[in-house]
Amino acid sequence: MPKKSRICRSLFVLLSLLVLSGCARNPVTGKRQIVLISERQEIAYGREAHPEVLAQFGRVEDSNLQSYFNQIGQKLAGLSHRPQLEWHFNVVDSPIVNAFALPGGYIYFTREILAYMNNEAELAGVMGHEIGHVTARHSVSQISKSQLFGVGLGLGSVLSPTFSQLSELAQAGVGMLSLKYGRDDERQSDELGVEYMSLGGYDPRELSKFFVVFQQMRADSNQSIPDWLSSHPAPPDRITATRQEAEIIVRAQPDKRWIVNRETFLRRISGIVFGENPREGFRSDGWFVHPELEFRIRIPTGWRVQNSKQAVVSSPASEDAAIQLTLAEAPEGTSPGEYARDLAEQSGVELLEGENTRINGNRAFIGTYRFQDSQGNRLSALAAFIDFRGRLYQILGLAPNQTFSKYARTFEDSLTSFSRLRDRNLLNVQPDRLQIRTARRGQTLRQIAQAVNNPRMNAEALSRLNRIDVDQSLRAGTLVKVIEAGRR
Numbered sequence: 328m329p330k331k332s333r334i335c336r337s338l339f340v341l342l343s344l345l346v347l348s349g350c351a352r353n354p355v356t357g358k359r360q361i362v363l364i365s366e367r368q369e370i371a372y373g374r375e376a377h378p379e380v381l382a383q384f385g386r387v388e389d390s391n392l393q394s395y396f397n398q399i400g401q402k403l404a405g406l407s408h409r410p411q412l413e414w415h416f417n418v419v420d421s422p423i424v425n426a427f428a429l430p431g432g433y434i435y436f437t438r439e440i441l442a443y444m445n446n447e448a449e450l451a452g453v454m455g456h457e458i459g460h461v462t463a464r465h466s467v468s469q470i471s472k473s474q475l476f477g478v479g480l481g482l483g484s485v486l487s488p489t490f491s492q493l494s495e496l497a498q499a500g501v502g503m504l505s506l507k508y509g510r511d512d513e514r515q516s517d518e519l520g521v522e523y524m525s526l527g528g529y530d531p532r533e534l535s536k537f538f539v540v541f542q543q544m545r546a547d548s549n550q551s552i553p554d555w556l557s558s559h560p561a562p563p564d565r566i567t568a569t570r571q572e573a574e575i576i577v578r579a580q581p582d583k584r585w586i587v588n589r590e591t592f593l594r595r596i597s598g599i600v601f602g603e604n605p606r607e608g609f610r611s612d613g614w615f616v617h618p619e620l621e622f623r624i625r626i627p628t629g630w631r632v633q634n635s636k637q638a639v640v641s642s643p644a645s646e647d648a649a650i651q652l653t654l655a656e657a658p659e660g661t662s663p664g665e666y667a668r669d670l671a672e673q674s675g676v677e678l679l680e681g682e683n684t685r686i687n688g689n690r691a692f693i694g695t696y697r698f699q700d701s702q703g704n705r706l707s708a709l710a711a712f713i714d715f716r717g718r719l720y721q722i723l724g725l726a727p728n729q730t731f732s733k734y735a736r737t738f739e740d741s742l743t744s745f746s747r748l749r750d751r752n753l754l755n756v757q758p759d760r761l762q763i764r765t766a767r768r769g770q771t772l773r774q775i776a777q778a779v780n781n782p783r784m785n786a787e788a789l790s791r792l793n794r795i796d797v798d799q800s801l802r803a804g805t806l807v808k809v810i811e812a813g814r815r
């Protein structure tokens with residue numbers, strides 16, 4: 328063989344190797360597709376992001392519910408195109424109707440989306456849909472860290488959050504994971520959801536029934552579009568398409584007894600918190616109060632407040648300033664003054680002035696910092712570090728250098744108002760909870776709503792939650808969801 332051609336051949340082999348390493352077979356379609364990250368990276372990615380998600384939302388502390396949820400998840404994942412992945416299923420503590428997946432096999436449902444479901448088959452359908460995003464490797468090549476953590480990330484790290492992140496936070500709303508998939512991905516996940524749930528023995532027709540909830544919510548002007556819908560661009564034929572796919576499967580197995588499991592499901596979700604949990608902080612007159620941590624802080628008039636598990640951020644409509652409260656990440660026993668000076672050691676951060684002081688009886692340090700964010704913006708911060716009941720609180724009043732003086736007084740008023748919450752009524756608030764009631768023969772949801780008497784949940788809202796007409800007379804023994812009012 329002439330020398331030249333051998334070189335050509337080895338060059339060709341080398342080139343194919345290079346090209347193939349950038350390709351992988353899609354687990355669902357079996358087709359080769361170009362992916363920018365390997366399965367190992369994908370898994371590492373999910374594993375790294377998982378604790379951040381739990382930190383941002385918190386996990387619902389109900390081991391019965393979690394193990395039930397995990398059991399259904401594992402069953403469906405085992406029937407999916409990627410049974411070999413290590414799958415993780417968690418119910419997170421958020422009042423927003425949402426379900427989402429991280430690459431590598433991490434699936435999350437909020438407690439609120441569970442509250443809107445009516446049986447195990449609906450749960451299995453949405454579960455199958457989210458598993459589908461993972462098995463078909465949707466967006467794996469596009470997802471960037473900033474997309475995942477557009478909200479919430481970096482808030483724990485001192486003085487590094489950029490100003491744009493703060494205004495993003497103010498706009499986006501706390502607790503939203505801004506993962507967006509394309510329409511084709513959604514359609515494919517819907518198909519996979521129908522497929523996986525029916526493989527698990529669940530009645531596939533229930534998935535399209537659950538989608539109807541979102542239509543009702545959207546039609547109701549009082550309710551904003553839930554995240555699951557807004558982050559899932561829905562083709563108008565989505566309900567029809569999933570219904571038709573389900574019909575085909577059901578027709579092909581005429582003798583099969585499909586699982587719906589309404590009662591089991593309702594019993595499992597009984598007792599979960601519904602809506603905002605006031606124990607984790609809320610506005611009261613001019614204050615933000617936190618019954619669980621027993622503190623309060625003044626919020627400037629007209630400013631908005633975003634409260635998450637990691638930070639409380641308040642900002643004016645102009646969004647050119649923010650007050651951010653977090654727990655400082657400091658070793659136990661660090662004094663406010665030590666912590667303040669440690670911060671100034673960071674490169675690009677300058678402590679202009681500051682002193683040890685007391686704020687409403689608590690050991691504190693107040694200082695003025697100047698620093699640059701990652702985009703090169705020059706910012707100033709009035710910072711207070713307060714030792715309160717064994718924790719070190721960090722409160723920053725942040726503004727660009729040019730407008731800082733305009734806000735200095737407002738920041739100071741807020742920072743120095745931080746104090747112990749003593750109002751018993753505020754300390755003892757309790758959230759609303761979902762409970763299961765058994766209807767008497769002929770009873771209607773309207774009557775049940777009257778009996779429950781929750782000012783935040785009228786008969787119409789209860790009707791939407793149960794997807795039962797408000798004046799329909801119920802059969803004896805029918806289980807219905809009600810929302811019992813917590814103490815306010």
Ligand SMILES: [Zn+2]
Nearest residue numbers: 508513516559
């Ligand atoms: Zn989706």
